[in-house]
Amino acid sequence: MDIANPSEEHLMLREMVRGFVTEEVEPQALEFDKKEEFNRELFNKLGDLGLLGITAPVEHGGSGMDAISAAIVHEELSYSDPGFALAYLAHSMLFVNNLSFNANEEQIARIVPLVSSGEWVGAMALSEPDVGTDVLGLSTTAEQREDGSWVINGRKMWITNGCVDEIGTPADVVWVYARTGYDEKGRVEISTFLVEAGMPGYSVGQKIEGKTGMRASNTAELVFDDCIVPETALVGEVGHSLIHMMRNLELERLTLAAMSLGIARRSLDMMNNYATEREAFGKSIRDFGQMQKYIGESWAKYRAMRAYIYDTAANMSLGKAGHRLDSDGVKLFATTAAKEIADAAMQVMGGYGYVAEYVVERLWRDAKLLEIGGGTLESHQKNITKDLSKDPDAINR
Numbered sequence: 001m002d003i004a005n006p007s008e009e010h011l012m013l014r015e016m017v018r019g020f021v022t023e024e025v026e027p028q029a030l031e032f033d034k035k036e037e038f039n040r041e042l043f044n045k046l047g048d049l050g051l052l053g054i055t056a057p058v059e060h061g062g063s064g065m066d067a068i069s070a071a072i073v074h075e076e077l078s079y080s081d082p083g084f085a086l087a088y089l090a091h092s093m094l095f096v097n098n099l100s101f102n103a104n105e106e107q108i109a110r111i112v113p114l115v116s117s118g119e120w121v122g123a124m125a126l127s128e129p130d131v132g133t134d135v136l137g138l139s140t141t142a143e144q145r146e147d148g149s150w151v152i153n154g155r156k157m158w159i160t161n162g163c164v165d166e167i168g169t170p171a172d173v174v175w176v177y178a179r180t181g182y183d184e185k186g187r188v189e190i191s192t193f194l195v196e197a198g199m200p201g202y203s204v205g206q207k208i209e210g211k212t213g214m215r216a217s218n219t220a221e222l223v224f225d226d227c228i229v230p231e232t233a234l235v236g237e238v239g240h241s242l243i244h245m246m247r248n249l250e251l252e253r254l255t256l257a258a259m260s261l262g263i264a265r266r267s268l269d270m271m272n273n274y275a276t277e278r279e280a281f282g283k284s285i286r287d288f289g290q291m292q293k294y295i296g297e298s299w300a301k302y303r304a305m306r307a308y309i310y311d312t313a314a315n316m317s318l319g320k321a322g323h324r325l326d327s328d329g330v331k332l333f334a335t336t337a338a339k340e341i342a343d344a345a346m347q348v349m350g351g352y353g354y355v356a357e358y359v360v361e362r363l364w365r366d367a368k369l370l371e372i373g374g375g376t377l378e379s380h381q382k383n384i385t386k387d388l389s390k391d392p393d394a395i396n397r
């Protein structure tokens with residue numbers, strides 16, 4: 001049994017995406033990284049393949065696939081272009097999946113077709129200039145007016161797909177988390193709003209330039225300045241968003257881990273081929289023990305991350321929370337493993353590894369983000385330790 005391709009359908013999906021990556025993604029990856037631009041045209045082709053609404057139920061206009069399928073697509077895209085894969089993740093996991101499992105019928109019926117086709121680009125805005133890990137400290141507020149509409153005020157930082165082009169056109173629709181009050185114990189209450197381009201007071205503060213990696217995805221600061229949204233923009237009940245935020249974070253962490261797997265596999269591939277072709281001191285460099293340490297250890301790490309990622313995916317039911325121990329665990333392990341494998345590849349490839357044309361340099365830069373975005377390594381360590389104190393039996397099950 002192959003844990004990464006547990007059914008014929010999964011294998012077919014992988015082969016389809018792999019073909020698309022070879023034909024369409026790989027030829028543009030270097031150029032869009034250099035230009036620091038998001039390839040909107042290529043993104044729309046993912047819509048034609050049914051991948052933008054991959055986990056949205058079929059009856060809502062999505063493809064109705066599972067967490068394993070989502071992991072496969074992220075792994076395959078990231079093998080070639082992690083920056084482009086990150087833009088895909090922000091749209092399909094952070095926006096479309098969130099919407100499909102948490103919004104009401106009207107919101108789903110109206111918006112899922114637009115985002116599944118690629119007509120609209122979606123984003124999710126949680127982080128702020130002064131708040132990242134400390135989610136409950138968010139300062140963006142939403143207040144309801146007498147006529148039922150809401151006024152949102154605040155800034156959101158680091159938002160992938162926050163703008164869709166070089167002139168700062170804002171995302172067509174953003175899933176925005178805002179503080180709407182405090183409960184009787186003084187705990188913050190968070191609500192979700194669907195903010196659409198053209199709504200008054202919603203704009204791009206800046207496109208963030210000069211990122212270390214993930215340059216083929218746009219990252220923006222978004223501004224909500226007395227932003228007025230209709231009553232129908234509220235998702236779910238007022239103050240109840242923590243539950244669906246946590247639920248969606250689990251899928252986000254799994255798919256970020258799957259992106260790490262793509263980086264690891266490509267890096268391993270590159271260093272393995274190079275070690276055969278390159279000669280020094282009259283022999284292939286793969287005959288040197290120190291090169292064998294890089295290749296051998298990278299193989300073992302790659303296989304371990306692959307098994308943990310697809311095991312976690314197999315146990316994850318979309319739209320249901322309860323997998324935090326492993327969604328945090330797999331991201332904690334896989335992201336650092338990918339960074340180490342990309343680093344080993346660069347070392348094996350010497351000077352060639354250090355230049356863009358040989359790919360590993362880009363993967364090495366992209367890998368670092370995965371230790372920060374969607375939860376830092378430290379937040380995963382904290383969550384795992386907390387969850388194991390609540391459920392110590394998880395270790396012996």
Ligand SMILES: Cc1cc2nc3c(=O)[nH]c(=O)nc-3n(C[C@H](O)[C@H](O)[C@H](O)COP(=O)(O)OP(=O)(O)OC[C@H]3O[C@@H](n4cnc5c(N)ncnc54)[C@H](O)[C@@H]3O)c2cc1C
Pocket residue numbers: 090123124125126127130131132133134157158159160161211214219369372373374375376377378379382
């Ligand atoms: C390219 C990119 C894309 C992103 N895309 C999005 C997006 O689409 N949507 C979105 O909402 N956000 C996005 N983010 C934001 C990302 O999720 C945050 O950067 C991340 O959660 C960390 O928050 P922070 O940067 O504010 O760091 P902080 O939370 O300020 O952390 C700084 C350091 O302090 C440590 N720290 C904080 N609290 C603790 C603690 N309790 N114990 C131990 N250490 C702690 C952290 O681990 C870290 O090392 C993106 C970020 C980047 C760089």
